[in-house]
Amino acid sequence: MDVVLILDHGHINGGQAKVAIESALGLAARGHRVDLLAAVGPVDPRLEAAGIGVTCLGQPDIATATSKLAFTAQMLWNAPAERALARLLAGRDPGRTLVHVHAWAKALSPAIFAAIRKAGLPALYTMHEFFLVCPNGGLYDFRRHAICRRTPLSAACIATNCDMRSYPRKAMRLARHLLLEQVARWPEGIRDVVTISALQEEVAGPLLPEGVRLHRIDNPIAVADAGPKPAGAAGPVTYVGRLSTEKGVLLFAEAARRAGIAPVFVGDGPEAATLRDRYPEAQLLGWRDAAGVREALRAASALVFPSIWYEGQPLTVYEALALGTPVVVSDACAGCEAVADGETGYWFPSDDADALAERLIRLRDPATAARLGAEAHRRYWTRPLTLAAHCDRLEEVYGLVLREAADPAAMRAGGPRLAPVA
Structure with missing residues (x-):
């Protein structure tokens, strides 16, 4: 053609x-x-x-x-x-x-x-x-x-x-x-x-x-199969993307505080200064190249995708699943179509900080994060979204x-x- x-x-x-x-x-x-x-x-x-x-x-x-x-x-x-x-x-x-x-x-x-x-x-x-x-x-x-x-x-x-x-x-x-x-x-x-x-x-x-x-x-989704994560692997709860209100970054930071967790943000945007001022416990890593994003996703205990607006098909959600990282995702965006609630991650009601905090508390248990991550990896690679x-x-x-x-x-x-x- x-x-x-x-x-x-x-x-x-x-x-x-x-x-x-x-x-x-x-x-x-x-x-x-x-x-x-x-x-x-x-x-x-x-x-x-x-x-x-x-x-x-x-x-x-x-x-x-x-x-x-x-x-x-x-x-x-x-x-x-x-x-x-x-x-x-x-x-x-x-x-x-x-x-x-x-x-x-x-x-x-x-x-x-x-x-x-x-x-x-x-x-x-x-x-x-x-x-x-x-x-x-x-x-x-x-x-x-x-x-x-x-x-x-x-x-x-x-x-x-x-x-x-x-x-x-x-x-x-x-x-x-x-x-x-x-x-x-x-x-x-x-x-x-x-x-x-x-x-x-x-x-x-x-x-x-x-x-x-x-x-x-x-x-x-341009991710190679790195295999399941090693037993006992743990890491931070991480957000990847633009730091803007519609992406739910402030919601994530507040929920992480309520859950007693220090969140990690990979990316930059208009809410970066607000995050630094209001949530000094948050770690802001700035933008990373594709390899750096994959490294951050692989190292995370979970990807949090808290978007409060519609998302078409968020690539980072699929990348995380492919790397064996469970995903906590807002039910208002299309990212939830990729996540089996309670099996490869969790859904939470959009714009609800308490509900998101409750899911994050569950993930403080290493066994829970490991179980969800292993299933996320297995399911993604049964039908990978390859080029x-x-x-x-x-x-x-x-x-x-x-x-x-x-x-x-x-x-x-x-x-x-x-x-x-x-």
């Missing part, structure tokens, strides 16, 4: 880019022609080394933009990205070409969907977040620190300042969403959406346009989308909205 991948960043700066770039490498290794369009550099050197064609526009994102006014225009409609994608897609065979969008909201803008629609090539979108259905991308009210249940673009949505920074930025995102729907007209170019959890299908599925078909494809399994499923879904594009009547005839998982 001829695959064109689209994402904001040409290097790994988070889960979206990691999945896109690893899948590009996996598909290229199987002999598919792969091209990649990104707005922001630098470019991962493995891509060109693997024979993948890379178009990087060298544009800024919100963190690197020197002119906020110019970047606002880019976020609303990135005309250079539209033109570059149009050139990249021109002349391709619709019988074997598949356009796959992984990320657009940090730099590329709705303009790429206009280029896809005009090209008329089969296309699909992986819903790593919720920007297709929600202006702020999270179905979350950052002001009230709560999941948002308002209908996107309803009067209540428009009137609510849910943005983490300001209402003018919310207004910009509302305008961008209108451009996505009314000008780019994304559903005319993309009729297939990849989901990565049942939670996404439950909360976002009803908000998608009629006729959009959903396909489940698990993210690949090979991810590419197998990609090829299956790509083939389905290409066949239906060749025979549109087949889809109009009434296939299931949620495509079955092989």
